[in-house]
Amino acid sequence: MLVLLPPSEGKAASGRGAPLKTDSLSLPGLTAARETVLGELVDLCAGDEEKAREVLGLSEGLRGEVAKNTELLTAGARPAGEIYTGVLYDALDLASLDAAAKRRAARSLLVFSGLWGAVRVTDRIPSYRCSMGVKLPGLGALGAYWRAPMAEVLPEAAGERLVLDLRSSAYAAAWKPKGQVAERTATVRVLHAPTRKVVSHFNKATKGRIVRSLLTSGSAPSGPAELVEALRDLGYEVEAEAPAKAGRPWSLDVLVDEIH
Numbered sequence: 001m002l003v004l005l006p007p008s009e010g011k012a013a014s015g016r017g018a019p020l021k022t023d024s025l026s027l028p029g030l031t032a033a034r035e036t037v038l039g040e041l042v043d044l045c046a047g048d049e050e051k052a053r054e055v056l057g058l059s060e061g062l063r064g065e066v067a068k069n070t071e072l073l074t075a076g077a078r079p080a081g082e083i084y085t086g087v088l089y090d091a092l093d094l095a096s097l098d099a100a101a102k103r104r105a106a107r108s109l110l111v112f113s114g115l116w117g118a119v120r121v122t123d124r125i126p127s128y129r130c131s132m133g134v135k136l137p138g139l140g141a142l143g144a145y146w147r148a149p150m151a152e153v154l155p156e157a158a159g160e161r162l163v164l165d166l167r168s169s170a171y172a173a174a175w176k177p178k179g180q181v182a183e184r185t186a187t188v189r190v191l192h193a194p195t196r197k198v199v200s201h202f203n204k205a206t207k208g209r210i211v212r213s214l215l216t217s218g219s220a221p222s223g224p225a226e227l228v229e230a231l232r233d234l235g236y237e238v239e240a241e242a243p244a245k246a247g248r249p250w251s252l253d254v255l256v257d258e259i260h
Contacts, residue, residue: 001108001161001163001164001214001220002108003163003166003211003214004118004164004167005109005110005111005211006088006111006167006170006171007084007111007171008084008085008087008089009131011084011129012085013127014068014071014075014077014078014126014127015077015078017076017124018124019073019074019076019077019126020075020124020126022038024123024124025116025124025125027117027118027119029152029153030117030118030150030153033117033145033146034116037114037115037116037139038072038073038115040137040138040139041069041115041136042069042070042072042073044069044137045066045067049066052066052069055134056069056131057131062129066129068127068129069130071126072128076126077126078124078125079121079122079123080111080120080121080122080123080124081121083127086204087201087204088166088205089208090205090208091204091205091206091207092208092211094121097215100218101215101218105121105215106120106122108215109121110157112174113130113132114133114143115130117149117150118174118175131170132170132171132173133170143171144173146175147173147174150174150175154175154177154181161222162184162185162223162224162227163177163181163184163185164186164188165177165185165186165187165249166210178247179247182243182247182249183246184223185224185250186240186249186250187249187251188207188252188253189251189253190206190253190254190256191253191255191256192256193255210231210236210254213231213235219234224250225240225250228252231252237254237255239252240253
């Protein structure tokens, strides 16, 4: 199973160890694209601070994020699973997984990023600020920029596995599974059962708990239909809709009664 996750706006501080080595990151087919975005971002933030803040969509209170981006080439790096924080990652709680579940997480979790394209949770990266919705002056919208390199790399990364897509729309724009990969893909919404509405906080928290449940149970569904059964066995209320046409993903709704 390959699980596609969004990053988090909030991030832990960079580590004190060795700095980033782009050629050591997973999915080496993305290295050239990563280095291009990295260079553009560092140059932007090393120049006019107000322009950088505007491009990155940062409030006055987040002005310090611009300075942090200027140090991306020298800042200490730490595993991406430690860098990303926020509601989904709090619920996933990678640090508390047992050894077997951590190995499954290393193999199966892929975090999408405006800066890195996508990284595994074991990849060592510095803390940064650059969402997929950013339009860098020299590259344009990052969601569009990443489509070509992602289309080259992600189908091979998915292989014959089930793809569980938990990304938000901004990050889903960077790669849309096609053909047989799409047929093995399941997208998930989390709905408040009484209202049938998505509520951001518990949507993220529930997705984190879903991933944790799958990792800790050792469940290895081979396709969307098997995923539905696995989630139901784990206690989730799931409504599934198979695609009407070939080459399309499945749509799953996970219903939650309480917002927490």
